[in-house]
Amino acid sequence: MNALLHHALVDLGILVSVCAGLALAPSPLVNPPQVPFGVRVPPHRAGAPEVTAQRRHYRVRLLSVGVATAGPVLLASxxxxxxxxxxLGGALLVTVAAIVLWSRAHRALVDVKERGGWYRQTRQGAVADTSLRTDPVRFPWPWALPAVVTVVVSVLAGVAVYPDLSAELTLPYLSADGTVHPRYTTTPWTAFAFVIAQALLTAAVAGTVAAVLRARADLDVSRPKTGAALYRRYLTSLCRSLLATAALMDMMLLGLSAMAWSEIRSQPLTALVIGLPCLATLAIAAHLLLRVGPGGRRLPAAVIDPAEADTGLVPRDDDRFWYGAGALYINADDPAVLVTPRIGIGWTVNLGNPRFLALTSVLVALAVATLTVTTITA
Structure with missing residues (x-):
């Protein structure tokens, strides 16, 4: 393939992918429908014409920016x-435009909500399910086994081949020029670099799963019993998906370790080792978006109790604790460290929680101390 055409296809592919992802950002497919553009609205207003209009304006303007950016991207190619x-330059420009458009839509909906009195004559409330503490969702250990086994196999294989390794190793990594294979002196750190990454990744994901299992539940205040049952299924699906993703990434790192230990520099094999786990991870992400949804809203309705009466409550209007157009949650009086985000699926951090701030300070201090010691001894 002509080099110029190849460069143009790669650059346009990056630009189109980013534009498509950002255009989907305000969709109920990605975000909870009751917080369009990070603004809390009553459930009966989630499909209001004002909300629909802001989504349409956001997409049209963003796609216009994407089309206008395509020309300079081709010239750069x-x-x-x-x-x-x-x-990447075009994607950065489109991302900045998306942030500006999102912020404008956020402010517009806040103004509409306040002028229209959307929360007048509504009964606001919050619910909690104490059984999530007395009988919490259990850690899905069977789903953690593939990642743990992969790490153990990597360690055993590394220990077996380490005595016979050459004096130098090639560790592949992806750069702007494609996959490169720089050579490093063989030491335990270089020989087990990918294995160490496996262990750290597995520990980080396991810790994340353990934390989200204790996170505060965002339940449907109109039907608390149904909401609690649905949240349990959502929590189970998301934790299993995280552990499955960790296993896939560990398998990818095991393949890269094997290539480094055996001095294999095949570009097609490298693409296969990296590409297959990444494609499987994208399939998991698609499953979460299409079959699970934010807060589990697209899970099968088998948990709905038809006998449960509607409480008549709506979620509390807590916009005052959300900053950055609904991206950041800061509430020092809230004991929860992890809360349901207004953008995307999963959880976000309460940046005002004293425990989170203390832990962050310790980690930053350790990082600075490690960097200082490394610099002095270098």
Whole structure:
């Protein structure tokens, strides 16, 4: 394939992918429908014409920016030797535009909500299910086994081959010029670099799962019993998906370790080792978006109790604790460290929680101390 055409396809592919993802950002497919553009609205207002209009304006303007950016991206592809640079620059520009458009839509909905009195004559409330503490969702240990086994196999294989390794190793990594294979002196750190990454990744994901199992539940205040049952299924699905993703990434790192230990530099094999786990991870993400949804809203309705009466409550209007157009939650009086986000699926951190601030301070201090010691001894 002509090099110029290859560069143009790579750059346009990056730009189109980013535009498509950002265009989907305000969709109920990605975000809870009751917080469009990070603004809390009553459930009966989630499909209001004002909300629909802001979604349409956001998408039209964002796609217009994407189309206008395509020309400069193609010119960059023709003038630069490295594929992807122009596409990344265009993607950055589109991302900045998306942030501006999102913020404008956020402010517009806040104004509409206040002028229209959307929360007048509504009964606001919050619910909690104490059984999530007395009988919590259990850690899905069977789903953690593939990742743990992969790490153990990697350690045993590394210990077996380490005595016979050559004096230098090639550790592949992806750069702007493609996959490169720099050589490093063989030491335990270089020989087990990917294995160490496996262990850290597995521990981080397991810790994340353990934390979210104790996170505060965001339940449907109109039907608390149904909401609690649905949240349990949502929590189970999300934790299993996280552990499955960790196993896939560990398998990818095991493949890279094997290539480094055996001195294999095959580009097709490298693409296969990296590509297959990444494609499987994308399939898991698609499952979460299409079959689970934010807060489990697209899970099968088998948990709905038809006998449960509607409480008549709506979620509390807590916009005052959300900053950055609904991206940041800061509430020093809230004991929860993890809360349901207003953008995307999963959880976000309460940046005002004293425990989180103390832990962050300790980690930053340790990082600075490690960097200082490393610099002095280098």
């Amino acid at each position: 023709a003038g630069l030797d490295r594929p992807g640079v122009g596409g």
